[in-house]
Amino acid sequence: MSTWGGRPVLNFTDFLTAEKFKAILDQLDVVSSPGATLSADHAGVTSSTTFVSTNLKRPAVASQAYHFRCHLYYSASTAGDFKPGLLLPSGSTLHRYVLRSLPATTDTSTGDTYYGTATSFGSLSAPGQTTATDIIHCVMEGDFTTSTTAGDVTVQYAQATSNGTATILRARSTLILQPVEVV
Numbered sequence: 522m523s524t525w526g527g528r529p530v531l532n533f534t535d536f537l538t539a540e541k542f543k544a545i546l547d548q549l550d551v552v553s554s555p556g557a558t559l560s561a562d563h564a565g566v567t568s569s570t571t572f573v574s575t576n577l578k579r580p581a582v583a584s585q586a587y588h589f590r591c592h593l594y595y596s597a598s599t600a601g602d603f604k605p606g607l608l609l610p611s612g613s614t615l616h617r618y619v620l621r622s623l624p625a626t627t628d629t630s631t632g633d634t635y636y637g638t639a640t641s642f643g644s645l646s647a648p649g650q651t652t653a654t655d656i657i658h659c660v661m662e663g664d665f666t667t668s669t670t671a672g673d674v675t676v677q678y679a680q681a682t683s684n685g686t687a688t689i690l691r692a693r694s695t696l697i698l699q700p701v702e703v704v
Contacts, residue, residue, distance in 0.1 A: 555579065556697040565687030567601070569680045572643070574608055575690060578675040579698040581610055581667050586703045589618075590662040591676060594691035597649030597657070601684035605661050606642030610672030615640060618663025622647035635659075646681035649688070656691055664701070674698055 559577045566573040581587060589607065597603045603622075609615065622635040637645040647659045676696050680688045 555699050556695055559690065559692055559694045561692050563690040565689040566679055567683060567685060567687050569604070569683045572604075572606060572608070572677040572679045574675050574677045577690075577694060577696050578673040579696055581613075581671060581674050581698065582700075583610075583667050583669050583671040586664065586666045586701050587674070588662070588664050588699050588701050589674065590697045590699075591660065592695045593659050593661060593676070593678075594656050594694050595647075595659070595678070595689060596654055596691060597647075597680070597688040598684055598686040599649045600682060601686055601688045602646045602649045602681035603657070603659065603678060603688050604643060604646040604681045605659070605676065605678045607665075608673075608675040608677050609665055610667050610674070611670045612668030613670075614666050614668070615642065616664045616666070618642070618645075618661060620645040620647060620659060620661050622657060622659035643679075666703075 557577055557579055559575065563573070563575050591605070591607075593603075593605055595603045595605075605620070607615075617638060617640055619638045620635065635647050639645050647657065650657060674696070676690070676694070678688070678690055
């Protein structure tokens with residue numbers, strides 16, 4: 522199923538066929554749910570240069586401003602860390618995003634709370650933990666505007682520093698995508 526590039530227009534002389542009506546209902550189903558949750562742990566990544574895309578995604582229409590919020594649960598070693606981002610539809614403009622992380626309760630390493638803001642993905646990373654299996658929570662949120670191209674907004678991630686211990690995006694990680702009006 523594809524998303525519309527803009528709002529559908531029905532002239533008063535148009536007939537609404539069952540096929541057109543079903544297409545409208547299908548589209549409403551796609552865009553009416555602003556959030557998605559990862560049902561199982563993602564396979565993981567051991568590279569700092571290759572972003573791994575997940576199946577955690579939501580559709581975005583063309584020429585629309587959006588606010589996104591991700592609750593991301595991950596496991597990473599202190600040598601690997603966690604560098605999240607979003608793959609946006611072609612031509613989209615990221616205005617700004619914020620990344621905040623909180624330490625795992627079983628870890629006593631220092632420097633494990635992080636806060637940063639940037640205007641491009643890949644420049645911020647949240648810290649890993651001494652025990653690479655600890656689950657850490659971070660929040661990534663920000664604003665972007667799509668161009669004339671609709672498409673999916675997909676959570677992706679890499680390590681901040683390549684490491685043999687995989688950084689893993691954990692189940693229950695969530696992406697919420699909300700259209701906003703620019704005033």
